Amino acid sequence: MPIVIGYDKAEQNQIEMTVAAPIFKEDxxxxxxxxxxxxxxxxxxxxxxxxxxxxxxxxxKLSVALYSKDLAKDGLVKILNPIKRDARVSNRCYLAIVDxxxxxxxxxxxxxxxxxxxxxxxxxxxxxxxxxxxRTNLHQFGYALHSEGMDPYLPILKLHNKNVRIAGLALFKDxxxxxxxxxDQMRVFRLLxxxxxxxxxxxxxxxxxxxxxxxxxxxxxxRMGGSSEKPEVTIDLKINGAIxxxxxxxxxxxxxxxxxMRLEEQIIDTGKSLMHTFQTLQIDPLGIGDFVRxxxxxxxxxxxxxxxxxxxxxxxxxxxxxxxxxxxx
Amino acid sequence: xxxxxxxxFFIIYLVMFAGIILRSFIExxxxxxxxxxxxxxxxxVLLVLAYYIVxxxxxxxxxxxxxSCVHYILLPTYGFLTNYLHFSNxxxxxxxSITDLFKASKQMSFSFLGVEILLICYxxxxxxxxxxxxxxxxxxxxxxxxxxxxxxxxAFYSRGQLLxxxxxxxxxxxxxxxxxIERFEFVGVSFNLFRVLPILCLAxxxxxxxxxxxxxxxxxxxxxxxxxxxxxxxxxLPNRQSIDxxxxxxxxxxxxxxxxxxxxxxxxxxxRKKERNPI
Numbered sequence: 001m002p003i004v005i006g007y008d009k010a011e012q013n014q015i016e017m018t019v020a021a022p023i024f025k026e027d028x029x030x031x032x033x034x035x036x037x038x039x040x041x042x043x044x045x046x047x048x049x050x051x052x053x054x055x056x057x058x059x060x061k062l063s064v065a066l067y068s069k070d071l072a073k074d075g076l077v078k079i080l081n082p083i084k085r086d087a088r089v090s091n092r093c094y095l096a097i098v099d100x101x102x103x104x105x106x107x108x109x110x111x112x113x114x115x116x117x118x119x120x121x122x123x124x125x126x127x128x129x130x131x132x133x134x135r136t137n138l139h140q141f142g143y144a145l146h147s148e149g150m151d152p153y154l155p156i157l158k159l160h161n162k163n164v165r166i167a168g169l170a171l172f173k174d175x176x177x178x179x180x181x182x183x184d185q186m187r188v189f190r191l192l193x194x195x196x197x198x199x200x201x202x203x204x205x206x207x208x209x210x211x212x213x214x215x216x217x218x219x220x221x222x223r224m225g226g227s228s229e230k231p232e233v234t235i236d237l238k239i240n241g242a243i244x245x246x247x248x249x250x251x252x253x254x255x256x257x258x259x260x261m262r263l264e265e266q267i268i269d270t271g272k273s274l275m276h277t278f279q280t281l282q283i284d285p286l287g288i289g290d291f292v293r294x295x296x297x298x299x300x301x302x303x304x305x306x307x308x309x310x311x312x313x314x315x316x317x318x319x320x321x322x323x324x325x326x327x328x329x
Numbered sequence: 330x331x332x333x334x335x336x337x338f339f340i341i342y343l344v345m346f347a348g349i350i351l352r353s354f355i356e357x358x359x360x361x362x363x364x365x366x367x368x369x370x371x372x373x374v375l376l377v378l379a380y381y382i383v384x385x386x387x388x389x390x391x392x393x394x395x396x397s398c399v400h401y402i403l404l405p406t407y408g409f410l411t412n413y414l415h416f417s418n419x420x421x422x423x424x425x426s427i428t429d430l431f432k433a434s435k436q437m438s439f440s441f442l443g444v445e446i447l448l449i450c451y452x453x454x455x456x457x458x459x460x461x462x463x464x465x466x467x468x469x470x471x472x473x474x475x476x477x478x479x480x481x482x483x484a485f486y487s488r489g490q491l492l493x494x495x496x497x498x499x500x501x502x503x504x505x506x507x508x509x510i511e512r513f514e515f516v517g518v519s520f521n522l523f524r525v526l527p528i529l530c531l532a533x534x535x536x537x538x539x540x541x542x543x544x545x546x547x548x549x550x551x552x553x554x555x556x557x558x559x560x561x562x563x564x565x566l567p568n569r570q571s572i573d574x575x576x577x578x579x580x581x582x583x584x585x586x587x588x589x590x591x592x593x594x595x596x597x598x599x600x601r602k603k604e605r606n607p608i
Contacts (some may be wrong), residue, residue: 091500142487
């Protein structure tokens with residue numbers, strides 16, 4: 001019963017599948033043993049693996065599926081096919097891209113106490129619940145993939161000094177890896193994507209002073225403007241924040257205004273550069289096309305794809321500091 | 330119009346209807362829970378159960394029908410999906426042409442079939458006039474239920490995804506995870522039994538009742554025959570394609586039966602009544 005399965009690209013267009021099988025010991029601890037096999041198809045690789053594993057092999061508990069970046073560049077549909085077909089795999093299963101070789105990641109000892117699959121699942125789960133990772137899972141990947149004005153995205157995992165870390169967000173053009181954004185960009189990306197009520201943002205003020213603002217609830221609204229021939233979209237972002245750290249001695253009202261302004265600037269700058277990247281690569285992870293579709297009669301996908309790279313997308317942000325902790329200063 | 334021919338057609342239609350309902354239920358069990366399950370085995374067990382219920386008479390069947398309300402308790406589980414609903418999928422409203430809407434209604438009519446059984450049950454209803462409002466209420470509830478299912482499914486899946494999904498409403502259950510049950514779709518799939526069994530019993534009962542009126546035979550004599558026919562029918566539908574073909578065939582026939590033939594009979598009836606009682 002593997003909880004995590006990984007896929008690498010192997011020679012001659014083959015797929016290498018790696019499974020971290022949990023081993024339950026008598027003292028109630030769990031460890032892992034990894035198995036690998038190579039084949040042209042996923043199901044056949046699994047069949048080959050059966051020859052090595054004594055116990056029955058079922059993927060009903062699969063919680064994380066990892067794909068190497070090389071594989072993702074060729075497209076994921078081929079490899080996702082058996083999972084989508086299988087009635088036993090949960091639609092909540094997380095998918096992630098690995099920077100490097102998946103096999104190396106699964107074979108390393110990044111998890112001391114827990115089973116590796118559970119560890120990875122909780123890592124991703126936690127970052128979605130209290131971090132900056134936008135919500136993704138098997139269902140949502142499929143949703144964006146099959147939607148006309150939307151492209152999927154997946155978290156990137158990376159092995160770093162025997163630790164696994166989330167290194168950013170992989171952006172897809174249809175099912176093929178197209179580009180990635182780093183953690184800082186991912187924070188802003190999530191703000192633009194959905195309503196969030198957690199997450200922290202570092203604000204650089206002048207002369208080497210910094211403040212940290214915690215998000216206490218942000219709302220994002222898309223608005224349509226322009227004509228149907230030349231649509232424009234405005235992304236309106238409202239953040240209620242609390243100051244949790246300030247590197248100066250005293251926090252005045254003026255400082256608060258300044259922090260608000262700087263954070264707005266930062267978000268708009270990053271947001272604009274993100275939009276620029278998306279439009280140049282013709283990818284639409286925010287689902288702006290889907291939004292425009294829902295507001296346009298007789299929407300035409302081909303026409304939209306011509307419009308998208310050159311269209312105007314405005315980002316407006318307004319930050320409102322509502323709390324500053326339990327001290328007055 | 331030959332009264333016998335209409336009855337005979339109706340009897341065959343009801344038996345086939347029972348068969349296709351049972352077969353598609355067994356198929357979901359095979360795909361979702363037990364891939365190795367033999368069709369005839371589960372079919373046999375359920376038909377024996379249906380035999381027992383149908384012999385119990387109309388009251389027992391009505392009691393079983395009440396059980397079908399049980400599946401409404403699954404409705405709140407859709408609350409788990411709230412984070413994933415995209416209501417923007419519903420807009421822009423009314424983008425489709427009338428012919429599109431008509432085609433869709435014809436496709437969906439299978440879910441609404443079964444009302445025609447009312448024609449046969451009617452003499453068994455104690456106070457038909459007073460019961461009428463309950464029938465309308467039931468029809469309204471069911472329509473509302475289907476509407477909510479459709480809205481949930483449209484908001485949950487993107488267009489392309491919905492096209493690829495074989496059982497969208499069952500796949501919805503794949504998303505629900507409770508602390509004590511990881512695979513909620515098992516519950517969802519099994520709960521369909523409560524929807525299938527009443528229809529099965531009611532259709533077989535109605536068919537046997539019609540036979541009784543037509544040929545003056547005892548109802549309990551023909552029930553085993555019909556059950557055997559259903560049994561043979563489900564064994565003859567081996568795979569997805571044949572079941573799909575069966576469903577679309579039944580839904581075409583049913584659609585014409587409910588929306589064309591029965592209204593036609595009604596008009597004919599009005600006409601004759603006038604003829605018989607000239608003022």
